[in-house]
Amino acid sequence: MIWEEHASLAPYNTFGIDAKAERLVHLETEACVADYRIHPKGYAQQTLLISGGSNMLLCADVPGTTARIAWTGQHIVRETDDHVFVQVAAGENWHDTVRYTVEQDWGGLQNLSLIPGLVGAAPVQNIGAYGVELADSFDSLRFFSWETGEIQTLSHAECAFGYRDSIFKGPLKDKGVILSVIFRLTKHSHVLKTSYGAIQDELAARGQEASVRSISDAVIAIRQSKLPDPKVLGNSGSFFKNPALPAEVVAALAKSNPTLPQYPQGDGSVKVAAGWLIEQAGWKGKRIGQVGMHAHQALVLVNYGGATGPELWAHAQRVQDSVKEQFGIHLEPEVNLIG
Numbered sequence: 358m359i360w361e362e363h364a365s366l367a368p369y370n371t372f373g374i375d376a377k378a379e380r381l382v383h384l385e386t387e388a389c390v391a392d393y394r395i396h397p398k399g400y401a402q403q404t405l406l407i408s409g410g411s412n413m414l415l416c417a418d419v420p421g422t423t424a425r426i427a428w429t430g431q432h433i434v435r436e437t438d439d440h441v442f443v444q445v446a447a448g449e450n451w452h453d454t455v456r457y458t459v460e461q462d463w464g465g466l467q468n469l470s471l472i473p474g475l476v477g478a479a480p481v482q483n484i485g486a487y488g489v490e491l492a493d494s495f496d497s498l499r500f501f502s503w504e505t506g507e508i509q510t511l512s513h514a515e516c517a518f519g520y521r522d523s524i525f526k527g528p529l530k531d532k533g534v535i536l537s538v539i540f541r542l543t544k545h546s547h548v549l550k551t552s553y554g555a556i557q558d559e560l561a562a563r564g565q566e567a568s569v570r571s572i573s574d575a576v577i578a579i580r581q582s583k584l585p586d587p588k589v590l591g592n593s594g595s596f597f598k599n600p601a602l603p604a605e606v607v608a609a610l611a612k613s614n615p616t617l618p619q620y621p622q623g624d625g626s627v628k629v630a631a632g633w634l635i636e637q638a639g640w641k642g643k644r645i646g647q648v649g650m651h652a653h654q655a656l657v658l659v660n661y662g663g664a665t666g667p668e669l670w671a672h673a674q675r676v677q678d679s680v681k682e683q684f685g686i687h688l689e690p691e692v693n694l695i696g
């Protein structure tokens with residue numbers, strides 16, 4: 358365990374916000390977690406547990422202890438004729454993990470290429486993109502309980518995955534930490550999801566057949582063309598969720614807005630594209646001071662340099678208010694607000 362006092366969290370959040378942690382501890386091995394749990398300045402004083410920092414907006418300095426997930430490693434736990442089960446540590450970079458699986462021609466994660474963040478945070482959000490979610494290739498995970506210090510294995514069903522949702526945002530929120538995730542990947546009979554229009558267009562433009570690798574490459578190209586690279590421009594991907602609304606509300610809205618993108622959910626609700634609503638409300642590419650909604654994807658809140666958490670949040674609220682006023686729809690942040 359490496360301890361720092363009054364450390365800047367700028368390197369550890371993708372908005373690049375320079376909030377300070379009163380105390381920052383780097384947990385570099387799984388074994389550190391058990392030590393940290395009983396350390397007097399450890400879990401007892403914990404205010405924040407930080408993973409890739411790709412889904413949080415730091416609105417203030419963080420008192421007490423901030424712990425950073427930094428343990429890494431991966432190995433095959435078992436194989437069948439058609440599947441391989443790979444265990445990956447929480448601190449591994451998500452995209453590096455996807456590319457490792459793509460290079461082996463193991464199918465499952467290719468549509469989730471280039472999502473920022475670390476592996477341990479992926480189940481919390483049930484990250485998703487281009488018609489695929491983490492839950493589709495998830496086997497189980499190991500969870501360390503702060504209360505008991507014990508490690509539990511949680512199955513797919515026990516994780517209660519939903520749209521950008523899981524048990525770790527509900528009953529198990531703040532109750533422990535995900536140590537590692539086991540993925541169930543296909544070795545031969547790949548199910549390739551290319552129904553998302555942009556993937557088909559990209560493959561056609563490249564003259565390529567769908568494969569684990571070509572889909573990953575296509576997704577990387579699409580994301581790079583639309584989404585700003587956090588290393589260049591601070592951001593946290595989609596800032597808001599796509600709102601799910603009753604079908605009759607969406608039908609009424611679509612009468613006056615025929616181009617509204619709609620995604621029926623099968624449970625009677627219809628998701629609408631928050632990025633479209635924000636663009637219609639006039640915020641796409643509009644910059645106020647050091648903050649704004651991205652010019653190529655209006656759902657992405659951007660720090661053009663040196664913006665504070667409260668400045669970014671104030672902008673998000675302006676956008677929220679104006680979409681509410683124009684469409685009567687409340688946009689809920691996908692990103693976690695801290696402080």
Ligand code: EPU
Pocket residue numbers: 485486487488593594595596597598599618630631632633634636641653654655656691
């Ligand atoms: N749209 C606009 N204007 C915009 C942005 C989008 O009109 O500025 C329209 C698009 O034309 C399209 C629709 O909205 O018809 C959907 O846009 P897009 O395909 O870009 O996807 P999204 O719904 O905005 C979601 C995820 C992304 C994920 C993409 C691709 C959420 C909140 N976001 O975005 O995830 O990459 O689909 O699957 O579900 C993230 O969570 O950080 C993230 C980037």
